[in-house]
Amino acid sequence: MSERVLMKGNEAIAEAAIQAGCRYFFGYPITPQNEIPAYMSKRMPKVDGVYLQAESEVSAINMVYGAAGAGARVMTSSSGPGISLKQEGISYIAGSELPCLIVNIVRGGPGLGGIQPAQSDYFQSVKGGGHGDYRLVVLAPSTVQEAVDLTMEAFDIGDMYRIPVMVLGDGMLGQMMEPVEFKPFQGRALPAKDWATTGTRGKRKRNIVNSLYIEPQALEEKNLARLEKYRQIEQREVKYEMQDCDDADIVLVAYGTTARIVKSAMKAARREGLKVGIVRPITLWPFPAAVLHNLAETAKAFLTVEMSMGQMVEDVKLAVNGVKPVYFYGRTGGMVPAPADILEEIKKIYGGEK
Amino acid sequence: MNNQRINIFTGHFGSGKTEIAVNYAIHLKKHYHKVAIVDLDIVNPYFRTKDARQLLERKGIKVVASAFAGTNIDLPSLPPEIFSMFHNKDYQIVFDVGGDDRGAIALSRYRQYFSDESYHMFFVINCKRPMTKDAASTLEILREVEQRSRLKVSSLINNTNLSHCTNVDDLLIGQSQIEEVSKEMAVPISFITGGSEVLGQLPEYLKPKAFPIELYLRFPWEEST
Structure with a gap:
């Protein structure tokens, strides 16, 4: 090494x-x-x-x-x-x-x-x-x-x-x-x-x-x-990372450093017994559409988190193709999402508030 | 701790100056009533003293930083309040200076005040940073910092680390390299900094130099939920 x-x-x-x-x-x-x-x-x-x-x-x-x-x-x-x-x-x-x-x-x-x-x-x-x-x-x-x-x-x-x-x-x-x-x-x-x-x-x-x-x-x-x-x-050339999606009700989708924040939120959610997993696209083009398309069969919903007003979420929606709801949470302008806020969004989806 | 009223932290950029300056200010507050930390960093757009402002102010430490630090305005500006820090001798002052010669240039502006009053200028070294990986390259940067700041380094700090993956061997290899720098410049190594667990493994003869630091500047994913 x-x-x-x-x-x-x-x-x-x-x-x-x-x-x-x-x-x-x-x-x-x-x-x-x-x-x-x-x-x-x-x-x-x-x-x-x-x-x-x-x-x-x-x-x-x-x-x-x-x-x-x-x-x-x-x-x-x-x-x-x-x-x-x-x-x-x-x-x-x-x-x-x-x-x-x-x-x-x-x-x-x-x-x-x-x-x-x-x-x-x-x-x-x-x-x-x-x-x-x-x-x-x-x-x-x-x-x-x-x-x-x-x-x-x-x-x-x-x-x-x-x-x-x-x-x-x-x-x-x-x-x-x-x-x-x-x-x-x-x-x-x-x-x-x-x-x-x-x-x-x-x-x-x-x-x-x-x-x-x-x-x-x-x-x-x-x-x-x-x-x-x-x-x-x-x-x-498609690359992605997938974690804890086998039994996931909610699949979180995030890339870059945001994915690290989402993973903290995911761990917190799992500790509370909420079944969430993550797909982290590593190649944004070519987009890992097939894996998301397949997960739409088992997951109940998707939540995309970005430091934007909602951009990658469009590709997630294309991949999921209307089979399951796709939600979005984002911060912009240099503001960074906090794990606690993402956890809150996960709970809203679970509670049917969204 | 042999303390001067004015303590200046310089070094290669990314050497860990800000974390050490913040920890040093918190340490001083245990011994002195009035302590101020001055953010002189005109190099880094992110991860600055100002990010630890709330914590420092809660501990009763005065934070003097550009109103623009941490905002979207990318200006190498310095707050006028710095001048009052030289005149108000009640305060113990910690200066957090930007990295390399480019950062040290901000110090040069206050040279007249430093010639009126003695100061302690630390040079922070992390031997795991590629640009300061040996004594020769470290000396090069140290001399550039002295030249630009028009001030003299009075002691060295061994902050050799690989973030969360540091082990005591990293510190010891760093120590022998910094001893070469120390000999060449005829200035002592004042502190060996790091997490208290790693510092606990130092050999006995080095333990008096150990200065444990806590990391106050965190990534958003490290925030507890």
Whole structure:
């Protein structure tokens, strides 16, 4: 076992990226993710990598686009408002089928909102914050250790399917400290990046990185081919954690740090004899719809808890498909739900008040 | 405890300064009538002294913190009330300073007051933080903090920990590393901090340095329901 160290979520994500072979970071500062660029600025020069603070988020994401096109392991990070600015670039990267990592350490919104933690960028991440028919693989860690492991895997998922991958954490995950272990990075077997624009040296046909298609038919074919790829990802890459759902009357659904708060509430509920379990989606896209769909047969109700006004709850409702009621409890604007409040909601559902 | 009226806690960011400063203020309150803690952290947006405000005020400790700490306003502002703390000599003061040289710059602003009156400046070290994992890297950060604050570190604190997973070996490995720093800087190691259970396992010769701390800044999932 390698040695454990104590790290902030943001620092740990940056170190994990470096250990996974990322050598290019382009970004622009914003709270509460500043420790990612700060860490990168110190570490990248030591591993012969590039750290560059661009003049804006728009510029940073287009640098990512360029580096990804040349086949580099590359990333950027930001928080809500900055991720909004990056959406055009993200759509172009998705349209050009390039892999990269985008980290969003979410703060309260909309607009400038605030700097305290939130989960209100779910729609933006999962439903395509930019234009056009495209998907991002969205990974939602709930501990600093999981943030490390998922950040490393994110690059491989990206390279495997030629798709941009997002790690979505809330401000709390970025700012909190926990012990972490960096296991030696064991990557997946990956296809060669024979599509990268690395210079032909006169020996091969040139590669083109592009998202513009002159003929509508060609664009539709491209989109359908991408849809096929998305279906493969939905079949192979779903991740979730499930606890105590076998006999659960109420299935709680939460992701990220909120899931940890929900688990405290769940333990308290179990102590009082209330049968509750939890499903924690780890991939927000592809969403673990099948497991929720199946649980709708045994559970009496679902309660989704988020630091938002109700976003993931829509995907839970789609998965449950009207078979059982789906309730929602959320706090917003940087306010964090308390275990006692969630327990109260569970009791309301049990008591038929909801 | 060899106490000065002014106690300053500095260190690498994430070294545990805030927790120790809060515990130190609570400790001082047992011996002095008037104790104040000043939040000088302009680096961290979350997990700050102000989060322990209620607890500190219940114990009769004055909390001087930016009105913006813990809000959505991301301003490196400092409250004007800090000046009164230098003039009102009735108070024992604990300064919680932001991490690294960037945080220490806030101290520099009050240098004229520190030259009028002697002070104790602690440098908190957690050897389980990757940026202070050996004596050389720790010295680098310590010197940057001294340079930016224009003040001198007068003693070191061994706060080597892995949060809830700390064992006594972590502290001892940290201790030998910090002894190197101590020798190089010619400043003593004043305290070894940690949970009382871990500190209880220290060898006898180190026990006089043990300063048990309680964790007052909690995660929402640690709240009892």
